[in-house]
Amino acid sequence: xxxxxRPGFPALTIGCxxxxxxxxxxxxxxxxxxxxFVLGRPIEWVCALRSRFGLPCPTCGLSRSVVMSxxxxxxxxxxxxxxxxxxxxxxxxxxxxxxALAWLQWASQSVPQGVDAARWEAGAxxxxxxxxxxxxxxxxxxxxxxxxxxxxxxxxxxxxxAGQVKPASFNRRLPPEGRALEAARDKAGxxxxxxxxxx
Ligand SMILES: [Zn+2]
Numbered sequence: 001x002x003x004x005x006r007p008g009f010p011a012l013t014i015g016c017x018x019x020x021x022x023x024x025x026x027x028x029x030x031x032x033x034x035x036x037f038v039l040g041r042p043i044e045w046v047c048a049l050r051s052r053f054g055l056p057c058p059t060c061g062l063s064r065s066v067v068m069s070x071x072x073x074x075x076x077x078x079x080x081x082x083x084x085x086x087x088x089x090x091x092x093x094x095x096x097x098x099x100a101l102a103w104l105q106w107a108s109q110s111v112p113q114g115v116d117a118a119r120w121e122a123g124a125x126x127x128x129x130x131x132x133x134x135x136x137x138x139x140x141x142x143x144x145x146x147x148x149x150x151x152x153x154x155x156x157x158x159x160x161x162a163g164q165v166k167p168a169s170f171n172r173r174l175p176p177e178g179r180a181l182e183a184a185r186d187k188a189g190x191x192x193x194x195x196x197x198x199x
Contacts, residue, residue, distance in 0.1 A: 008105035015098030022070060022091060031067035033080065055154050058147045082146035086139050093135075097128050 028038060035042035049057040065084025068077035077084040101124050108117035 006106075007109035008102035010102075011098045011105060012102035015095045015102060018091060018095040018098065022088070022095070025067070026070040029067045029070065031064040031071075033064070033076075036063050036067050054156075056147065056150045058143070060147075060150070081143075081150070083139060083143035086142050090135055090139060094132075097124075097131070100124065101128065 030037040030040070035044075037043070045063075047057055047060055049055055050060055061081035062084060065077040065081035066087055068074075068080060069085045069088035074085045077088075101121065104117055104121040104124055108121050111117060
């Protein structure tokens with residue numbers, strides 16, 4: 001019997017590859033509130049929506065949140081984008097479910113009293129399918145809900161685009177050196193409220 005046709009082999013492969021990918025990503029990537037780092041080098045992403053209008057797009061903060069979650073920093077990741085920890089926990093749960101399924105498939109074929117294992121395997125398939133459907137809906141709600149919250153938080157209260165269109169009184173309140181700093185920042189395209197143009 002070739003290894004590919006051994007019972008449980010495909011599920012075992014999927015489970016192991018998923019876990020290996022997660023561990024590789026954890027080793028390669030780090031993140032703080034501003035950037036994702038690949039082997040210590042920051043990635044400079046520019047989000048068009050955020051850099052132009054100061055508003056987050058649905059994927060803003062997503063990669064930073066996922067990378068933080070891979071390092072177990074779930075609370076920090078939740079602050080960044082709630083869907084990040086949900087995605088990473090879902091991925092690990094999926095890998096564990098695949099390994100469990102692989103074991104049941106192997107046991108139902110290979111153990112003399114394999115009848116029970118076969119029944120468990122059929123049940124496991126149903127639960128994995130149901131769990132995946134419930135998870136997908138929940139993750140979508142968390143993703144769009146988290147985006148709505150950060151979008152709301154970034155929305156200017158007084159005008160269409162705060163940070164871009166400043167009230168005339170804004171500069172008068174700053175001392176001269178503050179004004180120069182402000183002008184330099186505007187030139188660099190990083191006004192306050194504009195946020196880092198990272199993804
Ligand atoms: Zn974005």
